[in-house]
Amino acid sequence: MAIIRSIIEDMRSRSHRVAVVVDKEEEKVVVGDSLRQSCWANMPQELLREVLLRIEASEDTWPPRKNVVACAGVCRSWRVITKEIVKKPELSSKITFPISVKQPGPRENLIQCFIKRNRSTQTYYLFLSLTSSLGDDGKFLLAARRCRRPTCTDYIISLHADDMSRGSNNYVGKLRSNFLGTKFTVYDGQPPHAGANITKSRSTRLVNLKQVSPKVPNRDFTVAHISYELNVLGSRGPRRMHCVMNSIPASSIEPGGEAPTQTEFSFNSVDMFPLFPFFRSKSNRVDKSLSGPLGDQKDGKLVLKNKAPRWHEQLQCWCLNFHGRVTVASVKNFQLVASAENGPAGPEHDKIILQFGKVGKDLFTMDYRYPISAFQAFAICLSSFDTKIACE
Incomplete structure (x- = not known):
């Protein structure tokens, strides 16, 4: 493994060298790097696969797993084989590449993450837990920033902690709420599956005072609707929520069921979108999907509901068993399970799909866990942060 690590370090050091020739001595260095790169790229496929298999097996946790990502950046042949070797989170329970946050989690266990909130900047950061301790630093996955508008609230979700621009390649999607904070829609920045419907929006937008050009095809795809029940009687108790996952079929939680899985980012490619004219509209327009009922959208789609808590007589409060992952009582705490909308409940409806x-x-x-992704789970959890005067 020492030889393998030296190869990786050699690749990293070469990638940071400046390829500007100033004199004859630097020219020799650049030529030498080019020759060595061709040698690594032309390694026998059987030997290369064996090397990458050993790296993938040994570097199975972060931060050492960054070596696996480094291997995919060496050259095209290394990248192709590395992508074949590294399994999706559904099969490996590991998050390796950035696209992993858009892929469903494992079927048999929960991927543990945590969210840090910055009140002053209205930003939220999602990290992958590296240990069982709640105080570790974690591996950064996603970031979101809250943008308050006259009639709604947007949470812009990004792959970069400091780049929240919707016109950036780091843009992943967004969460939008209605005025009361009782209904939310999750949008994906790229198609979650073949045949996904495009959400028509304004030709230009202002995100963090940055205007996005109409030439950039910033079109979103609706992937989920979240609703919180109104508390008209003012009774105390946990919030009640329903999540309609537009892009996930209800059969995905059954044995042999499958959920759509994205394999790569599109990076706002113009070629993947059909051309149609842009139309201007008022800046305070709210999507119709936020105001209408959700009942007609549940057919054939996975519906998640919060698990009912039990009343603890001694503690005089509502309780859920988070198995040590939650330590502070809060109205924001919840566990989501699949709702039996189209038939009798089975054992698959008892599994916790998301807990926060x-x-x-x-x-x-x-x-x-499966069938939702880290991006979808993060968006659902962000809805819990929004103020809900009518639900409490």
Whole structure:
């Protein structure tokens, strides 16, 4: 493994060298690098596969797993074989590449993550838990920023902690709420599956005071609707929520069922979108999907509902078993399971698909599993942060 690590370090050091020739001595260095790169690219396929298999098996946790990502960046042949070797989170329970946050989690266990909130900047950061301790640094996955508008609230979700521009290649999707904060829609920045419907929107937008050009095909795809029941009687208790996953069939939780899986980012490619004219509209327009009922959207789609808590007589509060992952009582805490909308409930409806809870003033845990992705789970949890006067 020492030889393998030296190869990786050699690749990294070469990628940071400046390829500007100033004199004859630097020219020799650049030529030498080019020759060595061709040698690594032309390694026998059988030997290369064996090397990459050993790296993938040994570097199975972060931060050492960054070596697997480094191998995919060496050259085209290394990238192709690395992508074949590295399994999706559904099969490996590992998050390796950026696209992993858009792929469903494992079927048999929960991927443990946590969310850090920055109140001053209205930003939220999702990290992958590296240990069982709630105080570790974690592996950064996604970031979101809250943007308050006259009639709604947007949460822009990005792959980069400091780049929240909707016109950037780091843009993943967004969460939008209605005025009351009782209904939310999750949008994906690229098609979640073949035949996905495009959400028509304004030709230009202002995100963090940055205008996105109409030439950039910023079109979103609706992937989920989240609704919180109104508390008209003012009774105390946990929130009740329903999540209609537009892009996931209800059969996905059954044995042999499958959920759509994205394999790569499109990076706002113009070629993947059909051309149609842009239309201007008022800046305070709210999508119709936020105001209408959700009942007609549930047919054939996976519906998640919060698991009913039990009343604890001694503690005089509502309780859920988070198995030590949640330590602070909060109205934001929830566990989501599949709702039996189209038939009798089975054992698959008892599995917790997503759980979210408070462990500190601005620290929350988020654990998810198949058939939802880290991006979808993060968006659902962001809806819990929004103020809901009518639900409490």
